[in-house]
Amino acid sequence: MENLGTIMSDILKRVEKERGITVDLENIDMEERRKQDEIRITKKYKAQEKYRMFNSSLVSDPDDLKSTFDDFLTDTPEQEEELSQAQNIANKIYKGDTSNYLFTGKAGRGKTMLAVSILNGLKSLDTDITCLFVSVEMLVNLERQAVVDKFNIEKNDVYRLEKCIEKCDVLVLDDLGSETSFVTGSDIQPATRFTQEVLFRIADYRKNKANIITTNNAGGELQRMYHGKIVSRLLTRKPENVIVFGGQDMREV
Incomplete structure (x- = not known):
């Protein structure tokens, strides 16, 4: 059975071939990590604000x-x-x-x-x-x-x-x-x-x-x-x- 990474790689190759575009997997991963970091930082800030307010x-x-x-x-x-x-x-x-x-x-x-x-x-x-x-x-x-x-x-x-x-x-x-x-x-x-x-x-x-x-x-x-x-x-x-x-x-x- 193929793993998820192999499947995703095959899908992206087909998209690139059919539409004549290049998909940068590394940039996609970086963008997703950036979004997750922002979510994590925002959540931490709101938690700190909740306790700061009560205190x-x-x-x-x-x-x-x-x-x-x-x-x-x-x-x-x-x-x-x-x-x-x-x-x-x-x-x-x-x-x-x-x-x-x-x-x-x-x-x-x-x-x-x-x-x-x-x-x-x-x-x-x-x-x-x-x-x-x-x-x-x-x-x-x-x-x-x-x-x-x-x-x-x-x-x-x-x-x-x-x-x-x-x-x-x-x-x-x-x-x-x-x-x-x-x-x-x-x-x-x-x-x-x-x-x-x-x-x-x-x-x-x-x-x-x-x-x-x-x-x-x-x-x-x-x-x-x-x-x-x-x-x-x-x-x-x-x-x-x-x-x-x-x-x-x-x-x-």
Whole structure:
């Protein structure tokens, strides 16, 4: 039986004879190797970019970024449903969905854990999707420091972070509302103009991209805190994109 190289050589000779052309096998091989090298380099760059983006997250404790779906307790039917909803959201984003999602409920119910689990789930897959986690309180504080920064250190940090926020495919904005007030209900006060301006800029970056907002506040409270354009661009209007976390404080379990 003839090998593949011999067969290909015979085919090329016939083509050259019938069409009066010369086929340079060596150049074909070099072109194919060049294409494969380009594919390999591009894939390596995208993998590095995915991890670089995630490592640019703004968080007080890096260990908070290690959560996976396996870490979420499902001792009650409500917790099982919360986990299932979060996994469905991860699957929708993986398939290309660019909606806004809202995780709301009292502190310690697992909102941040499941939001991070979604990011880690997407990061672990063979995909180019880039993810970023940002604490809203830390973001606003960093922006304030940059205003009075004489040496451009914080200004440069803010610039790099905002570029990541603008470019990433999936953004978690964690604990929206905490940067403004720790109260709920009728005592809620509007966010400062400075905070509103920061969030409006972020909201403008995130149009037509997937955003996950975690908050201890209800939707009505957030509407009293922030300008309508911020609410419209960052908060979902779809009930199916909202997870309401109940149950016991996981930090006390």
